[in-house]
Amino acid sequence: MRCGVIGLGDMGSGLAKNLVKGGFETCGFDMTPARNAALADMGGTPLQSVAQVGAATDVVFVMVMTGAQAKAVILGDGGLLETMAPGGTVILTATIKPSEAREIGTALEGTSLRMIDSPVSGGFPGAQGGTLTMMAAGAPDLLDHCAPVMDAVSASIHRVGTTAGEGQTVKACLQSLLGSIFSATFEAAALAAKAGVPGQVIYDVFSTSGGGCGIVNTALQKIIDRQFEGTGSHINTMHKDLTISMGMAEDLGVPLHTAASAMQIFTAGRTKYPNGDNWVATRVIEEIVGAELHREAAK
Known part of the structure; x- marks a missing residue:
């Protein structure tokens, strides 16, 4: 699977680093140029927009700060819904309101994209060390399919539900x-x-x-x-x-x-x-x- 990470801060950079370490082709995007440069240094490919990441990947981790940012990345103009190929998967690792995750999940129903709602715990050390705890909510077959990339960034994956919002x-x-x-x-x-x-x-x-x-x-x-x-x-x-x-x-x-x-x-x-x-x-x-x-x- 080709992987992407949107948001390359303290947490997202750890996701990207461990995806690269796990042997996955990894690209990413962040609004801060220095963070994009750091992705290149760790062996990933920095791109210039969310749209470019969506077009180049099968699975995208969204590690932004707020629900508004998550909705813009996934549902907005040039977002992942518009740019990822049919069958693509969004893994929402950002921590947002459960209601916001449900809103995104509802918007994706009937589209060509699927989503796993999986906020994480473990902070900066867990992200950088690949030892995060994931609280994953998604269809069982989708969780099975994405297990390899989730294993690359975590030590514990808990299946806490099947629908968006349950992880949050x-x-x-x-x-x-x-x-x-x-x-x-x-x-x-x-x-x-x-x-x-x-x-x-x-x-x-x-x-x-x-x-x-x-x-x-x-x-x-x-x-x-x-x-x-x-x-x-x-x-x-x-x-x-x-x-x-x-x-x-x-x-x-x-x-x-x-x-x-x-x-x-x-x-x-x-x-x-x-x-x-x-x-x-x-x-x-x-x-x-x-x-x-x-x-x-x-x-």
Whole structure:
């Protein structure tokens, strides 16, 4: 299968890199010239438009930021619906509202294209390492057909449904949990800083306790090393994902008390440090309490 990737940022570049590594002919497009150049460096073929990618591929991964962007790429003028050959497949790996994914799926019904709704989890390390978790919703035969290219970019593929929107629904539930874990970690880090506990001690204890997990461990490492920008996990992404989770909860009448608090913590971090990554929200809390957590060993 000839593969394409639309959106070559922190996540999309990882998809492209692992498709190339898996032996697939891979092209892509991004609005940022430097990202297109990086695709060439990794062995892929940068193209000049979505239309060119559609015309050159059998399977296209769409890894953009918003539902509006996804709809434009797939359904808009010069989009994949117009340019991919009959029988082509769109794999929607972007995280968007379930309702937006359903809208795209409905628009594709009766056309020559098919779609797999499969948002991913694993962040920048998972994308670059080819170890993402995929929450895939699509027809069983289509999932079987696309298994080789999905295997190339992931470590776990969960079949969570058969129709567009079901993958996004599972992702919204997951992000409500991850956002809450992140924000609790930020608060615990600030508490330790104010209490005078060395950052290395907190990391060693937390990472080997029942509270240790990928989210907690990564966040603490970034906090105690004061790495708040350029780590591949921009705060805008989690803020957007929590917005989706809260919106879905509102529609369903489900109270998300903890996720709502997390949303406010991420909003504060995003407002104060708009160029920061997820863990930069810790700095806002640290500034309130007047203490910072650094990587220093026990005294």
